Amino acid sequence: MIVAQHLTKRYGDRTAVEDLSFTVRPGVVTGFLGPNGAGKSTTLRMLVGLDHPTSGRITVDGRRYTDLPDPMRHVGLLIDAKAVHRGRSAHDHLLALAQTHNIPTARVREVLDLVGLGPVAHKRAGGFSLGMAQRLGIAAALLGDPQVLVLDEPVNGLDPDGVLWLRRLLAGYAARGRTVFLSSHLMSELSLIADDLVVIGQGRLLAEGTVSDVISSVAPESVRVVTPEAPALAAALQAADTTVTLEDAETLDVQGRSAREIGQIASARRIPLYELTPRRITLEEAFMQITRNAVEYATPGEALR
Numbered sequence: 001m002i003v004a005q006h007l008t009k010r011y012g013d014r015t016a017v018e019d020l021s022f023t024v025r026p027g028v029v030t031g032f033l034g035p036n037g038a039g040k041s042t043t044l045r046m047l048v049g050l051d052h053p054t055s056g057r058i059t060v061d062g063r064r065y066t067d068l069p070d071p072m073r074h075v076g077l078l079i080d081a082k083a084v085h086r087g088r089s090a091h092d093h094l095l096a097l098a099q100t101h102n103i104p105t106a107r108v109r110e111v112l113d114l115v116g117l118g119p120v121a122h123k124r125a126g127g128f129s130l131g132m133a134q135r136l137g138i139a140a141a142l143l144g145d146p147q148v149l150v151l152d153e154p155v156n157g158l159d160p161d162g163v164l165w166l167r168r169l170l171a172g173y174a175a176r177g178r179t180v181f182l183s184s185h186l187m188s189e190l191s192l193i194a195d196d197l198v199v200i201g202q203g204r205l206l207a208e209g210t211v212s213d214v215i216s217s218v219a220p221e222s223v224r225v226v227t228p229e230a231p232a233l234a235a236a237l238q239a240a241d242t243t244v245t246l247e248d249a250e251t252l253d254v255q256g257r258s259a260r261e262i263g264q265i266a267s268a269r270r271i272p273l274y275e276l277t278p279r280r281i282t283l284e285e286a287f288m289q290i291t292r293n294a295v296e297y298a299t300p301g302e303a304l305r
């Protein structure tokens with residue numbers, strides 16, 4: 001579990017992170033989402049003790065990272081995938097890490113296979129593509145079989161197959177009760193990988209919850225209905241918690257009723273239906289709207305919570 005409480009970081013008169021509180025729970029994959037410059041890297045650096053908060057705190061399983069007895073075996077970290085000795089092979093890079101952190105050397109082969117770098121284990125890491133470098137960085141993060149995985153922009157450089165591979169890997173890891181926290185500014189990729197989201201903008205919390213909670217906080221789900229008797233169906237659907245919009249002579253947009261309920265109401269009145277389609281905005285659209293709100297409102301944190 002990762003907990004940030006009123007976390008603030010200022011560099012001179014620039015505020016990178018402001019009064020940020022959130023919780024990352026074990027057992028699911030949590031995405032940390034925000035546009036460039038939102039404060040994600042600064043938050044992760046404070047999480048792993050590379051930077052000190054101006055005020056507030058961020059802890060891993062109740063302790064500051066620097067107070068953990070064996071941090072690398074507790075928290076697996078990928079901050080910069082290019083931070084490898086270019087002349088060293090993937091195998092030797094991981095072996096050096098294992099030897100300096102008291103990790104059994106057999107684990108090196110295991111993680112190389114886990115990330116699909118087995119066949120190139122003895123090639124120079126300097127010649128790796130960005131996608132391969134990301135896999136090596138993830139292998140290093142997994143080396144200590146940590147309880148908590150923290151990955152900064154792990155999707156960068158991965159092709160669609162790589163994104164699917166990462167999703168399976170992280171979902172499996174989380175399913176074993178581990179905490180997985182990964183940052184990205186790529187919403188569509190993140191929506192494929194994450195269960196929960198923490199969304200920040202300009203250093204502040206904008207939204208927190210499951211992917212579908214975050215999306216429906218922006219735009220509630222609606223149902224598109226096509227029927228030759230649109231006005232009659234609209235009248236039948238009217239209720240206190242339902243909004244029906246006539247889009248054209250045969251098309252309704254209905255908020256507040258499920259497709260199933262609409263089908264039952266239409267059937268009871270013998271109203272024919274040509275189409276009944278749940279509509280949901282994408283995470284990308286929700287994100288654009290959340291960050292637009294953040295610019296428009298002076299105190300965006302309250303706008304969505």
Ligand SMILES: Nc1ncnc2c1ncn2[C@@H]1O[C@H](COP(=O)(O)OP(=O)(O)OP(=O)(O)O)[C@@H](O)[C@H]1O
Binds near residue numbers: 011034035036041043
């Ligand atoms: N060492 C520093 N000194 C001064 N300002 C900094 C420093 N580090 C970060 N900042 C500023 O803090 C803000 C947040 O930066 P940060 O790198 O945390 O954002 P980010 O969400 O990780 O962005 P990106 O997606 O581009 O990596 C930015 O305005 C950045 O310019």
